[in-house]
Amino acid sequence: xTKIIAHRGSKGTHPENTLIAFREAIECGADGxxxxxxxxxxxxLVVIHDNQVDRTTNGTGExxxxxxxxxxxxxxxxxFSPEFKDERxxxxxxxxxxxxxxxxxxxxxxxxxxxxxxxxxxxxxVSDLLHKRNWxxxxxxxxxxxxxxxxxxxxxxxxxLAYIMGDQPRKIRKxxxxxxxxGLHPKVTWVLKEQDNVKKSxxxxxxxxxxxxxDLAVCFExxxxxxxxxxxxxxLALRAKNKQ
Ligand code: G3P
Ligand code: MG
Numbered sequence: 001x002t003k004i005i006a007h008r009g010s011k012g013t014h015p016e017n018t019l020i021a022f023r024e025a026i027e028c029g030a031d032g033x034x035x036x037x038x039x040x041x042x043x044x045l046v047v048i049h050d051n052q053v054d055r056t057t058n059g060t061g062e063x064x065x066x067x068x069x070x071x072x073x074x075x076x077x078x079x080f081s082p083e084f085k086d087e088r089x090x091x092x093x094x095x096x097x098x099x100x101x102x103x104x105x106x107x108x109x110x111x112x113x114x115x116x117x118x119x120x121x122x123x124x125x126v127s128d129l130l131h132k133r134n135w136x137x138x139x140x141x142x143x144x145x146x147x148x149x150x151x152x153x154x155x156x157x158x159x160x161l162a163y164i165m166g167d168q169p170r171k172i173r174k175x176x177x178x179x180x181x182x183g184l185h186p187k188v189t190w191v192l193k194e195q196d197n198v199k200k201s202x203x204x205x206x207x208x209x210x211x212x213x214x215d216l217a218v219c220f221e222x223x224x225x226x227x228x229x230x231x232x233x234x235x236l237a238l239r240a241k242n243k244q
Contacts, residue, residue, distance in 0.1 A: 001243075002219055003226035004235045005032035005109060007209055008049060012230035015080035016056060017047045018087040019098055026099070028233040032107035032226060033099070034142075037092050037126060039119045044068040045092035045126060048076075051117045055079070057089065064117065093129060099137055107226075108139040109206070111164065112152070115144035123151040142185055153180050162206065169194060176202060183225070188215055191224065198222050213238060 009021025010028070017035055025033050036049045041064055053059040053066070057074035068091065077084025099108065112122055123141075130139060140160035141152045149163050162183035163175050167190035175184055183204040191198050191207045192215065198205060199222065208228035210216055216235055219227050220242050229235045 002224050002239065003031035003107070003206075004232050004239065005034050005107070005206060005226050005228045006030040006232040007034050007228040007230050008036065009033065010230070010232055012211065013233070015077045015084045015087050017049055017090070018076055018084070019090050019094065020077070020084060020087055022090075022095055022098055023102065025232055026102045026104050029236060030106060030232040032109055033104070034109040034111060034228055035092075035095060036111045036113045037122065038063050038113045038117070039122055039125070040064070040066055040068045040071060042067045043121075043125070045122070045129065046071060047090050047092055047095050049113065051113070053089075062117075064119075092126065096129070096133075096135070100133070100135060104137045106137055108135075108137050109162075109228075110139060110141050112141065112143040112145065112148040114148045123148055123155055127152070127155050140182070142183070149181070160204075162204070164208075166190075167193065169197070172197075185228070188219075188227075191222070192218060195222060198224070210235070217242065 006025030008016035010024040014021035014024050035047045037045050040046055052062055056079055057076045059074040071089050075085055076089045077087030142162040142164050143149050144164045149161055152161055160182035162185045163181055164185040165171050167187040172186055183206055185206045188207040188210045204225040206226040210219055210227035210229050211231055216238055
């Protein structure tokens with residue numbers, strides 16, 4: 001059965017990468033949760049997608065130019081809807097605490113957002129934090145930046161790793177040959193176009209971002225390992241309906 005991974009929490013219904021979005025993902029019963037990690041100016045791990053705060057807060061500027069204290073003053077919910085005005089950019093540690101408290105038992109996909117910004121030491125910081133406790137969930141690492149994927153492989157050879165990519169067939173063929181990659185996370189357009197190669201793949205495929213009923217139905221039909229979706233509640237309902 002194809003797993004449903006809540007992309008940035010429940011990005012379609014709640015402000016992405018906020019605690020309320022992760023709580024919604026847990027509450028609706030998503031099999032997995034995806035989030036993006038970056039560094040602040042003072043070396044704290046925060047969960048946010050863009051390298052700038054502009055799109056998802058009331059501030060402007062690069063994440064790396066803010067201390068955690070400064071980032072915490074920003075409103076990370078109103079841009080989505082006024083009812084979320086109290087949401088803040090969470091630290092990675094705060095998200096882990098919510099998953100722990102709410103007894104999340106699924107898969108946490110931690111994306112190292114190092115594709116456009118270099119964050120030296122971020123792989124070590126993420127790994128150190130995860131080693132502090134026994135978590136009720138399982139976790140994996142992913143990145144668009146192959147250097148980060150390799151670094152994680154050196155640090156944590158037993159933790160599942162995935163390379164994220166677009167829909168370039170050549171890149172995907174190359175990644176298929178890397179034995180230590182447990183998964184490939186291609187753009188869903190590749191899955192839709194290359195269904196024969198999807199069937200032949202030796203990797204766990206978890207495409208992004210699979211939102212429409214038609215795209216979800218194709219992924220379910222192909223028996224894809226998992227989908228990243230902005231609407232986990234809707235995708236779970238559709239999966240349940242398809243099984244009847
Ligand atoms: O891991 C899937 C997806 O999160 C990759 O794209 O840009 O949403 O981080 P993005
Ligand atoms: Mg991501």
